[in-house]
Amino acid sequence: MAIAQRLIKNLYRDSVSLMQFSNKLRVLDGIRQASAVMATENNIALLVEAGLLLLTMPASPNDLLIVVDGKDCASVEVALDQGEEMLRARSTELRESGNQSSPPRSIEMGLASMPSANFALISTPGEYAAAEARKALQLGLHVMMFSDNVCIEEEIQLKRYAREHNLLVMGPDCGTAIINGVSLGFANVVRRGNIGVVAASGTGLQQVTCLIDRFGGGITQALGTGGHDLKSEVGGITMLQGIEALATDSKSKVILLVSKPPSPDVMKKVLEKAEQSGKPVVAIFIGADPVSVTHGNILGVKTLEDAAVAAVKLSKGQKVAKFSNTLPTKYAALAKPSAKKLGKTQKYVRALFSGGTFCYENLLLMSEELGGVYSNIPLKKEYKLKDVWRSQEHTAIDLGDDLFTQGRPHPMIDFRLRNERIIQEAKDPSTGVILLDVVLGHGSNMDPAGELVPTILQAQKIAAKAKRNVVFVGFVCGTDTDPQNLARQEDMLRESGVVLTESNAQAARLAAAIVSGR
Amino acid sequence: MDAYASTSAANEMIGLGLGITPSGDDILIGFLAGLYSMAGHRKGALDFIHAFGNTLLRVSKETNDISQTYIRHAVKGEFSSSISALIKVINNGDEGRLITITKDVMGVGHSSGMDSITGLLIGLAVWGVGSFYSN
Numbered sequence: 001m002a003i004a005q006r007l008i009k010n011l012y013r014d015s016v017s018l019m020q021f022s023n024k025l026r027v028l029d030g031i032r033q034a035s036a037v038m039a040t041e042n043n044i045a046l047l048v049e050a051g052l053l054l055l056t057m058p059a060s061p062n063d064l065l066i067v068v069d070g071k072d073c074a075s076v077e078v079a080l081d082q083g084e085e086m087l088r089a090r091s092t093e094l095r096e097s098g099n100q101s102s103p104p105r106s107i108e109m110g111l112a113s114m115p116s117a118n119f120a121l122i123s124t125p126g127e128y129a130a131a132e133a134r135k136a137l138q139l140g141l142h143v144m145m146f147s148d149n150v151c152i153e154e155e156i157q158l159k160r161y162a163r164e165h166n167l168l169v170m171g172p173d174c175g176t177a178i179i180n181g182v183s184l185g186f187a188n189v190v191r192r193g194n195i196g197v198v199a200a201s202g203t204g205l206q207q208v209t210c211l212i213d214r215f216g217g218g219i220t221q222a223l224g225t226g227g228h229d230l231k232s233e234v235g236g237i238t239m240l241q242g243i244e245a246l247a248t249d250s251k252s253k254v255i256l257l258v259s260k261p262p263s264p265d266v267m268k269k270v271l272e273k274a275e276q277s278g279k280p281v282v283a284i285f286i287g288a289d290p291v292s293v294t295h296g297n298i299l300g301v302k303t304l305e306d307a308a309v310a311a312v313k314l315s316k317g318q319k320v321a322k323f324s325n326t327l328p329t330k331y332a333a334l335a336k337p338s339a340k341k342l343g344k345t346q347k348y349v350r351a352l353f354s355g356g357t358f359c360y361e362n363l364l365l366m367s368e369e370l371g372g373v374y375s376n377i378p379l380k381k382e383y384k385l386k387d388v389w390r391s392q393e394h395t396a397i398d399l400g401d402d403l404f405t406q407g408r409p410h411p412m413i414d415f416r417l418r419n420e421r422i423i424q425e426a427k428d429p430s431t432g433v434i435l436l437d438v439v440l441g442h443g444s445n446m447d448p449a450g451e452l453v454p455t456i457l458q459a460q461k462i463a464a465k466a467k468r469n470v471v472f473v474g475f476v477c478g479t480d481t482d483p484q485n486l487a488r489q490e491d492m493l494r495e496s497g498v499v500l501t502e503s504n505a506q507a508a509r510l511a512a513a514i515v516s517g518r
Numbered sequence: 519m520d521a522y523a524s525t526s527a528a529n530e531m532i533g534l535g536l537g538i539t540p541s542g543d544d545i546l547i548g549f550l551a552g553l554y555s556m557a558g559h560r561k562g563a564l565d566f567i568h569a570f571g572n573t574l575l576r577v578s579k580e581t582n583d584i585s586q587t588y589i590r591h592a593v594k595g596e597f598s599s600s601i602s603a604l605i606k607v608i609n610n611g612d613e614g615r616l617i618t619i620t621k622d623v624m625g626v627g628h629s630s631g632m633d634s635i636t637g638l639l640i641g642l643a644v645w646g647v648g649s650f651y652s653n
Contacts, residue, residue, distance in 0.1 A: 012538055012584065013538065014538055014627065015536065015537035015538050015539075015627045015628035015629065015630060016627065016628045018536065018537065018538065018628070019536070019628050035536075037535070037536055037540070038533065038537075038538065038540055038582050039583070040532070040533025040534065040540060040580055040581050040582065041533060041580050042531075042532060042533045042534035042540075042580070043533060043534060043535070043540065046534065060582075061533055061580060061581050061582040061583075061585075062583055064584045213526070239610060282569065
């Protein structure tokens, strides 16, 4: 990722031209974002805070500041050059002829210009999101709320209203969904098929849908419920509506439910609804004992991977064999040679996650093999990291936690923090294995492997200087139809020495096996 | 008027945002328009506008020449023709033309018009609907 800027002294272009200019730069090769603003002190401060400018710069408010954010130095320089040329050209050349009607400024105006829409996606700061959701619901639209920091009382009111009017509220804090083949938020491009998914976890949804695709199955819909739906107070309103919708959807032959274990009263309602569906239901309540879930048409499983395997088998009318809950032989075979590389001091796994649910599943599986694992989201209080910026013994951290993301883009997009942490772990003589999740799809970084590989190589150099080998274990959560090239991402990672597994569960078990086998 | 509060509020908005007249400036200008609409001839209100206007003039050094010019005029109660027309329609209670004139203002620039109206609404609300008839 590269950012660059250019200051053009004393240049005035009207606002409409500036907007069109930004739009034209954004479609250039390798460019993610481009803006042109007057170089006032407030605008410069804003750009610095947004990470689009590294330092404040001397500028007059009458200057025009162009900032570009793209995949590498070459493409941003090209964009800046083209941008400057565009701006210096006669302003009439920038204007597009035709309709200058004002763009829609509200959901109501948007609906007026697209009357067939039945769905609104809301991504505003939390304090405004509930009001916007209410407006959309009152207009008869289903709603997906990407926004978080909406209070629970508002969530309950919205969902009750929605239920009364036969509408769905996916969220708040719902970052992932796939509706009619369209990926929304952080979501992957997944084969269409006959499995319907309802998930209270974004990365959980991503893992199961990607593995379903990898194992030859496909999905009808992947509905998100938001992170708080299964709390007692909310009562799982959206999950229950989701199950009902998939139960009556003729295209969905199998239903797959993904979440952390809900409170007992909500669990009861969810299982009852699942039973009523009359279809095979696979339920992964991450951390719950599958035996307590399995009943009638409902199959409880232990990991997200098992959920995908079971769903695909059932979708093809096949039987689901018992799950072994151990590392598959092909990975067990890799554990020994990797273990041999580790020195006496290198006892620990350092797992650095961009996906919160991946971190959680990792904690569950690694704790089973290794005992306590420290984290910023530990399973038990006594394993809370004293300082989240320093690992202790076995550590698995969720870098998407608020602690780390204040004023920064999410780690699925911006790799700076994770890269710094990788180097820090490599310098620590007690680090044996560094574990990484690599998430593809819309919304994620355009080239995660490209972001990680230089750092991985540097980390290995640093360790080598101290006569150590650090073992990297990872997995890519993505499909071959995702915008990033899955095969190339995996190749790049393998070539830099990362041992790749297919799933989060296998990576966790492999990392544990490696440090245990020293 | 709380001089400190108004200065820091204006400081946060001046020069902020997209556009040749950054959004923050358009909001402040619209705000003045709203205040002028409601002030009538009341001395207290006009004193407030005068004081706030001085604050704005000071703070406007942080933005570009074009905005500064608009602000200089707005402080004197002089606004663009579309905003002046809107103030007139509001003062006359001319509901019939309100929508059309508002749409005219909304169409100005990319977001200038909308930002001005946002400021206008805030300015209108300062002394409340009822206060125009009191004092």
